[in-house]
Amino acid sequence: MMPVRILRLAAGGDGIGKLPDGRTVFVPRTAPGDLVELQAVREHKRFARARPGRLLEPGADRVEPRCPHYVRDQCGGCQLQHLAPDAQREARRGFAGDAIRRLARRDIPDPSIVPSTRVYDYRTKITLAVDPGGRRIGLHPHDRPDQVFDLQWCHITVPELMELWQVARGLRPLFPPRLQQVILRLDRAGARHLVFRVSGAEEAWSDAARLHSELERRGALATIWWQPEPGAARAMAGAGEAYPATVFEQVHPEMGDVVREFAVEALAPAAGSHVWDLYAGIGETTALLVGAGAVVESVESDRRAVAEAEARGPAARRHTGRVEDVLGELKSPDGVITNPPRTGMDERVAAALEQRGPARVVYVSCDPATLARDLARVPGYRLTAVRCFDLFPQTAHVETVAVLERAS
Template structure:
């Protein structure tokens, strides 16, 4: 006989909190004093930490194998728990931060646990990779913020899993003092605003800014992608410089290459007699890259979708750098790339699940993991950045 699934939405549960899971929450199960679930569902609970006992309110229950909840009372606290510095980092608050209630070192440990679990379960890769700290601390690091504007023209940040706009007075992740002037102004109702903090600490709204990385200045058109953590672009450039090892006079590809920061590193390796092909779908980014690298004639840009261009690029590459969107490369792109036979692929990923899947796909095509590093480029959130070196066997 099938037991009907009860809708737990808005129900208060007492939970034993288990391990952290991908997505900024932990896995909870109903405690001894709570109501057992005949379906054995788990509860993905935010604002909790492993080992805690909490009371949580169910916020979503679709009737499937899990439901979502927010911890509203801590009955047994973890030693890693701290007071969140922002009043909006709470149940029903801003959705931008997942881990403000954890010590920064504990945040990195949580991300490390998620990364290792995904790599082991999805890709069969077991190792001692650790999410590394970047300079600058846990607050004041975010140089790009996308604000939403409500129906009254008030800018703010969206609530967790919602289109509701939280009317924040500031965001502690942005450099101190940069956002309040923007948040204090009226804006077009229903719009979105991209705020970029330039190198001298001034907030710019939807205008070109200048950023620096890999020893160069990059003038960025509004909306063109740039890493939000000020140390990440140079960090990634350093890893590529160490791992790519493109031969002098050789061919390197920079796929999903943006304005060409990593291509500029590859250009130094292949030299004037080599070739670096950058493929990027954003024409604005390609235009910005061409303006930034007039002295590197070996770098060529193509404004196109990577998935459509891999088969047409010539000649075959010695080394490939990939930095795809969060969804990763996927089966078809990995297959097409492996068919071109590069000796090494330096793969940048911002999602551990996508990374693990892509590593498994590369393994199917004879590419073995030669190195892996991960960075806490998004403190207070569950996000991270990782770089993997794949070597052809």
């Protein structure tokens, strides 16, 4: 087993070392400065991948992971628990800067990063997988999406949800048949939701009320949802006014608020200016823009999210559909905030920004690679500012906000 010194981290969190023949080798769960023996080396023409073996010398920023699952089960939910928080943030800054320099060809330093106030206990939503036999419910080991280990406690998820899971996991006989996923979610009002996604809809679930009663008896109040695939989620027990528990909302709400406020301040819409809010979700950015005096047109594909935005207000012109499909219905904007999913914007959206020419675009991204790809698609804009936000401590993910101004 050959020893390799880890030089730095790659996007995704793997350590980077060099084999004796000069090829790069990617090794998960390693830290810069580690001297580690390699196992299960998979060689390719220009690079290799390996699993870490015995740690011969730890790097200066290596720490003991807090979560037992991270080591014992090789949990794939986190990638960087073995790194000190400051070193994690430096790595995430580097992931964003490197992607923008390489893929967008924009010459920038690594962006600054706004730290999270909490590095554990922050996620307000967790999605658990179910193994084919239904024996284990939990998360996937790193690089083994076909396997599931039984989750006891996720340390990056808020305790309110893990306390619910401690009770619920003991009531598995009451879970619905053909179970595919279990979602636990804490909403903004502090209410807990337990969503069961199942395959098919032929057989109704008769134990929802009993499950709710047993949870309540044990002090674990939650609204129970049942979602056949395909189909919409239905509140089965515990709901007064049903919150749309399956619509997208930032899993780290506190930091999500910080990101939205920064994005609106960066756009700086003048009173009465016309602004697009693309991929608008439940309308939180729209509300800030209206509060700043803008006239807003928003676009969101999820009808339940649009309905929630309408219920919350304020008034705006809201379009339901994919952004690329409704562009022709939108009035030309003075400014744009776009917050696409991890896959980034459809190329037709980038083309529309080039054609319509708003003075400023603020792009909120959860994937530096797709952000960089989309920046390359809008050559008519100068990149005037980039900032990272630490929404996902213990992982290799980073939220990045890019500010673009129309080139003269």
